[in-house]
Amino acid sequence: MIKITPFLSRYNFIFIPLLLLISLIILSLNFQSNPEIAPYFIIDFLFTIPVVYFLLIRKKDIHKFTVVSVFILGVLFSSFLIPIENQGILELAKLYIIPILELVVFSTILLKVRKLYQGYKNNNTQNHDFFETIHTASLEIFPSKIASFLATEITVFYYAFFKWKSTTVRNNEFTYHKEGTYTGILLGILLVIVIETFVLHVLVAEWSIVTAWIFSGFSIYTFIQVVAILKSIRSRRIVVDEENQKLYLRFGFLGKVEVDFRTIKSVRSASYNTENIDHLSFIGSFTGANIIIDFKEEISYNYFYGVKKKCNSLALIVDDKVTFIERVQNLINK
Template identity: 40%
Template sequence: MQNTINLRSNLVVFGLPLLMILSLVMLVKSSFFIPKISSFVVIDFLITIPLVYFLLIRKKNISNKTVFSVFMLGVLIASFTLPKENQQLLNTVKTFLIPIVEIGIIAFIIVKGRSVAKKINEINDYSLDFFDVINKVCKEILPSKIAGIFASEIAMIYYGLFNWKKKELKKNEFTYHKDGMAVSVILGFLLVVVVEMFVTHSMMKSGNVRVSLILATLSGYTILQILATLRSLVKRPIVIDVDNKELYLKFGILANAKISLHQIENIELSTKEIPEKSSIKFFSPIGSAGGHNLILHLKEEIKFNSFYGFTKKATSLAIFVDSRDAFVKMLNNTK
């Protein structure tokens, strides 16, 4: 009986906003649509529907963060539904309101992040770093998928432009960027982008100024991403939490995993080539190109975070650790 009531309640919560969206789409596509009501349609998509959704969920066990998703969905549907010549108000919102909202969210995340970081320092949880803190804060105030994107963007700026202080390793921290192939592969990507920028400069000389400016901006942004990734490899070592018996695997800002040491079945010392269809997954997002010298076989399947908040699953993980023997020894002694 209770399941039936919950089902009907959820149908109202999600069905009513969906019905409103479909009604607006049908109106815009019908012969009754006139350009004068375009602004009202935009207001319904961006204000009325999110407000109705908020009123429906405010007393339910549904996160208020999902209202932001409904708002962004409204922006997306309105962009594809309304005729281009009737999107004046929508374009204004995209130009001014959305950047203001984004800046506001980022500012709030930074303020909240400082508060969370202070609490972490108070409980002496040194296994967490800047990216972990920002990830945690973003997930508290944003939907999970959007949170991953925001956290990655903020971390990219942080590691790309700030935090130049040298990282001092503790006894339970291990690097993975010195002897492996990951840095070489990423530097190869950087070289490709730099070459592309020279091509862009040539296009500017030939008169394609607008296209070349867009490409130059994208290239500059990509270079910042690559530099941030390289620096984050140094700043985010693998951590063995001796007290809590947990392993924190990290690959810069591109991958993150927390594994209970009790979940590790065995540790295989191996550099052998791994077939494509193998159950063994590379922890590094660059796959076999980054190399590996260890395979962690787990008792059960785990989920771990990849770039921009995407998750992956694995029962065996291929990783690379510079001080492999010392790492394995500490793992075995801690388990």
């Protein structure tokens, strides 16, 4: 028999706030007949549930900053459930509290990033970069999915606007932007975005100026993302870490694999026909591959925005494939 009580006690920080949330949603059906109760519901959504959640997690191994996520969830539900004409308190919260929370969260992340970089510097660690540091700092504050999303968004702006200086390729690093057709494809995508944005804006503007600018805003952000991907492909390299017996495979900030040498079965040269094999590149088999890595067991790897994928073999492109194959094959045969 399943012991329900210990289970509920262990996860009460989820069930109790969720029960309160569901109760508020059900009771919100009375808004039309009792609009004067709307402010009390807003207070419960924005303050009561987060406070209850905080009291339940204060002695658990859960970061206290997750209260911010509960508060944002309350803001979203309030926005949808409470009539617009009764959202006075909610508008004040959006105007004053949310900006303060954003400032606190980003300041905390930056302080943790600074601390992590100082630690890397003191330990002379080579296998770190901006994305890894931001992701690690975000994981100390938010759940995994939120941390991955936030780290990706920050990384996009870092590479698009701030990362200009290239670094020297170390002896244990391998690039992958020269042999592949990634650069040409991504530049082509940028050209299509520019043309599509202009044409779509003109066409939609005849119907609605606001909608036209919304579409253009999405297109501009997509343009920024592609630029960031292009620059990160040159900066985030494949690393063969002999000291820690690990192989770090990367494709910009969109793909990451971290495996022990002992889990690698073989590293072999590949033609550009790599059907039915997972590709580290988000473009997939369209760009082909010149190396296939086979694993002794199924491994998981990170994709865009922290999405997890699994594979038994992985296809990728390495500029100096001969040296890469020789080095990795020698290390896994030791």
